[in-house]
Amino acid sequence: MSCHTKSSPGLAEQWRGSAHHQAGVNCMDCHQADPADADAITHEGQVISVIVSPKDCGRCHQTELDEQSGSVHAEAHAIISERVPALAHNLTGAAMQAAGCDQCHGSAVKVRGDGSLDPATWPNSGIGRINPDGSKGSCSSCHGRHAFSKAQAREPDACVRCHSGPDSPDKEVFEASKHGMIYKAQHEAMNLDADTWVAGQDYTAAPTCVTCHMGAAGKVPSTHDVGMRNAWSLNTPVSVQQYLVVFEDGDKLELPADQKPPKRGTELTKADGTTGKVKVVAGPDRRRKIMSMVCLECHGKNFTESFMDQFDAVVALYNGKFGEPAAAIMQGLYEQGLLTPLPFDEPLEFTYWELWHDEGARARHGAAMASPNHAWWEGMYLVGRNFYSRFLPQARAVAGDAAGELIDPVLAASDHHRWQSSPDAANPILGWSPLPALEPGPSEALGDADQSGKAPQARVESQVAEPQTAAPMTEAAPASEGSGND
Amino acid sequence: MIKLRAPLFITRHVLFALVVGGVSGVVFMFFLIEFDHFTSSNEFCLSCHSMSYADDFYRQSVHYNSPSGVRASCGDCHVSEGIIMATYDHAVGTKDLIKQLFGPDYDDPVVNTLHLPEAAFAARDWFRKRDSATCKRCHAQEAIMGTRANTAAIHQEDAEGKTCIDCHINLVHRPVPERLTFKREAWNAMVEEEFGLEPGAAATVMGEH
Numbered sequence: 001m002s003c004h005t006k007s008s009p010g011l012a013e014q015w016r017g018s019a020h021h022q023a024g025v026n027c028m029d030c031h032q033a034d035p036a037d038a039d040a041i042t043h044e045g046q047v048i049s050v051i052v053s054p055k056d057c058g059r060c061h062q063t064e065l066d067e068q069s070g071s072v073h074a075e076a077h078a079i080i081s082e083r084v085p086a087l088a089h090n091l092t093g094a095a096m097q098a099a100g101c102d103q104c105h106g107s108a109v110k111v112r113g114d115g116s117l118d119p120a121t122w123p124n125s126g127i128g129r130i131n132p133d134g135s136k137g138s139c140s141s142c143h144g145r146h147a148f149s150k151a152q153a154r155e156p157d158a159c160v161r162c163h164s165g166p167d168s169p170d171k172e173v174f175e176a177s178k179h180g181m182i183y184k185a186q187h188e189a190m191n192l193d194a195d196t197w198v199a200g201q202d203y204t205a206a207p208t209c210v211t212c213h214m215g216a217a218g219k220v221p222s223t224h225d226v227g228m229r230n231a232w233s234l235n236t237p238v239s240v241q242q243y244l245v246v247f248e249d250g251d252k253l254e255l256p257a258d259q260k261p262p263k264r265g266t267e268l269t270k271a272d273g274t275t276g277k278v279k280v281v282a283g284p285d286r287r288r289k290i291m292s293m294v295c296l297e298c299h300g301k302n303f304t305e306s307f308m309d310q311f312d313a314v315v316a317l318y319n320g321k322f323g324e325p326a327a328a329i330m331q332g333l334y335e336q337g338l339l340t341p342l343p344f345d346e347p348l349e350f351t352y353w354e355l356w357h358d359e360g361a362r363a364r365h366g367a368a369m370a371s372p373n374h375a376w377w378e379g380m381y382l383v384g385r386n387f388y389s390r391f392l393p394q395a396r397a398v399a400g401d402a403a404g405e406l407i408d409p410v411l412a413a414s415d416h417h418r419w420q421s422s423p424d425a426a427n428p429i430l431g432w433s434p435l436p437a438l439e440p441g442p443s444e445a446l447g448d449a450d451q452s453g454k455a456p457q458a459r460v461e462s463q464v465a466e467p468q469t470a471a472p473m474t475e476a477a478p479a480s481e482g483s484g485n486d
Numbered sequence: 487m488i489k490l491r492a493p494l495f496i497t498r499h500v501l502f503a504l505v506v507g508g509v510s511g512v513v514f515m516f517f518l519i520e521f522d523h524f525t526s527s528n529e530f531c532l533s534c535h536s537m538s539y540a541d542d543f544y545r546q547s548v549h550y551n552s553p554s555g556v557r558a559s560c561g562d563c564h565v566s567e568g569i570i571m572a573t574y575d576h577a578v579g580t581k582d583l584i585k586q587l588f589g590p591d592y593d594d595p596v597v598n599t600l601h602l603p604e605a606a607f608a609a610r611d612w613f614r615k616r617d618s619a620t621c622k623r624c625h626a627q628e629a630i631m632g633t634r635a636n637t638a639a640i641h642q643e644d645a646e647g648k649t650c651i652d653c654h655i656n657l658v659h660r661p662v663p664e665r666l667t668f669k670r671e672a673w674n675a676m677v678e679e680e681f682g683l684e685p686g687a688a689a690t691v692m693g694e695h
Contacts, residue, residue: 003644006636035666042664044653113676115663 053131070252071225076128104162151192200297241284249278313365332406526561536592618650
């Protein structure tokens with residue numbers, strides 16, 4: 001410590017002001033290592049490791065470790081490890097994995113034979129980091145070292161490093177919501193430094209990310225499993241409700257709720273390929289109920305349920321109108337060999353990726369956290385614009401003759417796209433609307449009105465004639481979306 | 487009047503032997519000085535091909551490339567000061583020559599890198615046993631100022647009871663962990679990756695010697 005006070009006074013001073021210091025927790029309590037540890041190094045006559053893993057923190061914070069392990073945060077690296085090569089390696093370059101993906105999702109830290117940490121994987125405090133001791137996660141992702149301030153971790157800003165930007169703009173969504181607005185105005189009343197931080201007891205001004213996703217509220221205990229209260233998956237091409245399966249060894253697994261729930265005591269394959277015995281299964285209803293109980297600290301029951309209904313309706317709309325049809329169309333194109341299996345070598349693949357991963361996720365997050373701007377303008381409006389003006393035209397161009405088989409039936413399967421078969425349904429939103437059709441008698445008498453009176457009539461005729469011309473039109477102009485949507 | 491006479495046992499033969507012995511003694515001392523000097527030079531050390539791997543890292547280090555132009559040679563660090571200790575070090579060092587001639591093929595970079603950790607451990611022990619004496623030929627602890635604000639204070643207050651090598655390892659040659667935390671499997675895996683060998687090949691190479 002004497003050395004570090006001189007050589008890195010910043011971290012020494014942060015520790016000195018921390019609760020750790022007050023409790024007598026010093027450097028070696030966290031950094032001690034066994035010589036056999038993969039990343040053990042000698043330092044001033046002691047054996048230490050630079051990386052303090054969740055396992056190390058768990059020596060004192062056992063409950064938090066148990067909750068955190070197996071959570072969507074701890075699995076953040078594992079969840080995308082299959083996807084990373086396509087985006088980070090093919091589309092850009094491997095350097096982006098270290099500077100981009102891994103900084104949020106966590107790296108698989110590699111200790112080299114000479115004891116040094118591979119710079120391609122370290123420094124890293126991504127929340128799903130695979131540590132040299134095998135544990136997953138990084139506590140310092142939220143609890144900035146070496147102060148480990150409670151108040152800092154309770155701030156919405158603790159989440160901003162990763163939960164911002166186009167695909168999970170939760171910082172922006174929260175700030176644009178009423179919750180975020182009040183939080184900012186009432187920051188003084190948030191009691192962020194309190195020992196316990198139970199919503200409704202220790203603070204009532206506004207919720208932060210922590211409040212709803214992890215925090216204690218009334219009878220609801222706090223948890224370090226940040227995804228536990230989420231009924232839906234929102235960052236998938238199609239949202240599904242999910243069971244949360246907890247294994248006897250504490251590991252967790254999420255399963256789509258349209259399957260039968262696994263029974264207690266059955267053997268199940270975990271995400272990492274090993275098997276485990278099921279200890280308890282929480283259905284999406286139970287997960288939703290816990291989340292709603294947090295709301296109830298400040299809102300009425302009817303208010304809460306109705307809000308959740310509005311949110312669910314948006315997810316269902318996204319799924320039914322855009323997510324499922326787009327996924328079905330993509331699947332058809334892949335199966336017919338019209339798209340190569342290689343991702344991102346065709347423009348349509350970018351369009352589809354942005355449809356669900358960026359715009360679609362934004363819409364769903366906006367609805368989940370009550371930011372009308374993100375639900376609509378930054379979200380579902382862009383989903384609709386993309387779907388009708390980019391995705392469908394590009395998909396038709398790719399499908400060519402097969403559009404009638406691969407695309408039209410998908411769109412016709414629901415009522416969602418029926419509006420396109422009424423091209424006469426006028427609306428002044430674009431600044432133009434046809435004059436109301438005049439009676440045939442007077443229109444013939446008035447020379448000027450004649451043109452405007454005839455125009456809608458001609459459009460009706462072309463609409464009627466369309467079924468016969470549809471097939472040749474598709475052949476002649478495969479990119480056109482004119483024919484297939486009725 | 488006192489007449490100075492040599493004692494009777496100083497015969498002509500004895501006198502001759504003394505003169506010849508004295509002269510050859512001086513010549514031998516000169517020879518040792520020159521010999522120690524020569525065998526401490528980079529040229530001599532690098533006359534073995536196996537030493538070129540140590541040289542690669544040395545040339546990247548600040549002990550080779552110092553802004554002031556001061557350059558530490560192999561012997562400056564690895565051979566003790568003073569003719570007696572220098573000669574002793576060289577005598578002990580002949581075991582390296584024997585190993586070079588009759589031991590593993592250290593000229594092979596794989597073999598060389600695989601055996602490097604043991605060499606590093608031995609070198610560190612050597613420094614520690616001598617209280618880092620060769621470091622102190624050039625570095626005076628009380629004169630270390632450093633470029634960072636508190637380097638001087640650290641070398642006064644926090645270095646007590648420690649010798650240079652306790653903190654300053656892996657300065658010049660390829661980094662090797664301390665013996666306590668060294669892991670042979672990890673080192674072997676690194677060498678296999680570096681030289682594009684099959685997993686397990688390093689252990690086979692090591693087993694051959």
